[in-house]
Each structure stands twice: as C-alpha cells, then as structure tokens.
Amino acid sequence: MTPLRTRGAKRGYSPASHPKLETRIGTVELPNPVMTASGTSGHGAELNAYFPLERLGAVVVKSLSADAWPGNPAPRLHEAGAAMLNSVGLQGPGVDAWLADDLPTLQRANARVVASIWGRTVEKYEKAAIALSGAPGDVVAVEVNLSCPNLEGGKHLFAQSTRDTADAIGAVVAGLDRPVWAKLTAHVTNIAEIAEAALTAGAAAVTVTNTMLALAIDPETRRPRLGAGGGGLSGSAIHPIAVRAIHDVHAALPEAVIVGVGGVATGVDAVELLLAGASAVQVGTATFADPRAPVRVLDELLEWCGRQGVSNVGELIGGMDG
Numbered sequence: 001m002t003p004l005r006t007r008g009a010k011r012g013y014s015p016a017s018h019p020k021l022e023t024r025i026g027t028v029e030l031p032n033p034v035m036t037a038s039g040t041s042g043h044g045a046e047l048n049a050y051f052p053l054e055r056l057g058a059v060v061v062k063s064l065s066a067d068a069w070p071g072n073p074a075p076r077l078h079e080a081g082a083a084m085l086n087s088v089g090l091q092g093p094g095v096d097a098w099l100a101d102d103l104p105t106l107q108r109a110n111a112r113v114v115a116s117i118w119g120r121t122v123e124k125y126e127k128a129a130i131a132l133s134g135a136p137g138d139v140v141a142v143e144v145n146l147s148c149p150n151l152e153g154g155k156h157l158f159a160q161s162t163r164d165t166a167d168a169i170g171a172v173v174a175g176l177d178r179p180v181w182a183k184l185t186a187h188v189t190n191i192a193e194i195a196e197a198a199l200t201a202g203a204a205a206v207t208v209t210n211t212m213l214a215l216a217i218d219p220e221t222r223r224p225r226l227g228a229g230g231g232g233l234s235g236s237a238i239h240p241i242a243v244r245a246i247h248d249v250h251a252a253l254p255e256a257v258i259v260g261v262g263g264v265a266t267g268v269d270a271v272e273l274l275l276a277g278a279s280a281v282q283v284g285t286a287t288f289a290d291p292r293a294p295v296r297v298l299d300e301l302l303e304w305c306g307r308q309g310v311s312n313v314g315e316l317i318g319g320m321d322g
Contacts, residue, residue: 026204030057037284073227087231129175147185162197173202192252239263250277267300
C-alpha cells in the first residue's frame, strides 16, 4: 500500500518533534484519538495486562443493558477470511453490577472510560441511562449502541429510521448527566440522515460504523456456523465500508463530530478514517490477534505524523484531497 501523505508534508521531519495528538469529542478532551471498540476488550481492565490503559484516548467497554443479559448460544465466533463473524449477543452483567465490579478495575488503571449501553426498546435504553447517571467522573461519555447486528442472529437493528434514532437518543440524553455518542450502522439507505437525527436529538457525536450483517454456513452440516444463525462482520474486510460511511456523514454534516471504527489494525488505517472525517478512532477486532493492537496503532500513528510533517492531529481530520 502506498503511504498516505498530507499536503505540505516536510521531508526529514523527525518523530522526536512529538506531534500533538490531542483531540476533542464534543466537550470531551482526549490526549490522543485512539480508543478500544465496544465489545472487543471486555467490561473491565482486561487489556491492562498488555499495556497501560491510560495511554489510550479512552477505553470503550462492552455494551451493557440495564439488567444482566446471557447473550447468544455457542459457537459465537467464526473466522471469515480477512474478517471475523461474531454473535456474542450482547452478554453482560447489567449496569449496576458493572459499576460495582468492573469499573473499579478501570479506575485503578487510570483509564478514561466510555460506557456503552443498549436496549430492546426506548424504555430499556432510558433505564440503562438512568442507571449510569451519577457514575464517577472516570466515565467521560456514554456510547449508545443503536445498531448491534448480532442480537438474535441479526433480527435487531434498532436505528434504521430517523424516528427510532431520535427517540432513543432523546431518552438517553434526558436520563444522563454526561455526553452521549450514538453508534450507528451503515446498513441504512442514508447514514447521514440517521446521524443528523441523532445529533438533533442531543448526541454530542456519532460513532460510525458498527459491524455489518453477515452469515456463514457449514457445507457439511448445512447449518449456520454460529449458534444464533447470522451475526456481525468486523475486521479489515469492512474497513473500506467504514471509510465511505464516515466520509458520507462528514460531507453531509461537516460540523458533526465523528468517532470512526471499522477494520483499524495499523496507524495508516487510523489516518484513513481521520482523513475521511473522524476526530478519533476505535480499534476492535485487531485485539483478538494482538491484544496490544490499540497501543501499537497509537505508536504507528505518532510515527506516521512525525514522518509526514503533521504537527497536530487536527490537520488530518476531514483532510482528504478531492
């Protein structure tokens, strides 16, 4: 792959010049734009065994419902070429148990935490939000998972209309005391319209995109390879879809704050999402092969900026030529 370059890149620029990676997601200031992606690094500080979580911009935890949820039957994961297919089904302990048992481990790791919530109805989203209201300040924002494709084999994609999106985000915003990010799916006719509905309803940012609906069949058994049937496809195979979705939202809504996610495994992948219009990125599936992937992406991003003469990560956001 030909290395991406930015306008005005300076030859011989030294990484020792320390490019500034600080970014802002609405009112949330982050020391750098690299986070984990919800659902890929557990509910607590699991990855702290591999690198200091405080090095990341933030840790986004696995989605939580108001109450405990058992998830889907096994098998839950399947390697699908250059991607991964999963149907974990949003298994989780519920918000109250997470606050009591898992958040303290993240606090001890000095992590900036973004909680993630989901629900089957607007009322369930609201209940989860209210349960998180008053959480410690380490929880800097709440990401609202409106678009998980692996609940019940892909039968539950809540935010496929502007009305559903606005209703859910409005209820969460009303029940919370901190910024709300809306996690959207590219499985819609016009993702920019859905993003606008979320922002109008009070979301401070949109996270683009969730995993993509997919299905794998075992020819020997003639049955789905996952216990729940279909699931969500993630990893490098969906990276171009994420780039396009982020680009489309940014082009239609230039002032919208976007968190980009989808197939980020290298620093250059992160740069591509930033150029498309994201202000920060999340690293998810890559951690299954390399638990240090998020901090490696951060290091590679820093090195890339140094080589390319980028003094501030803000120079990259929405900086695609043409």
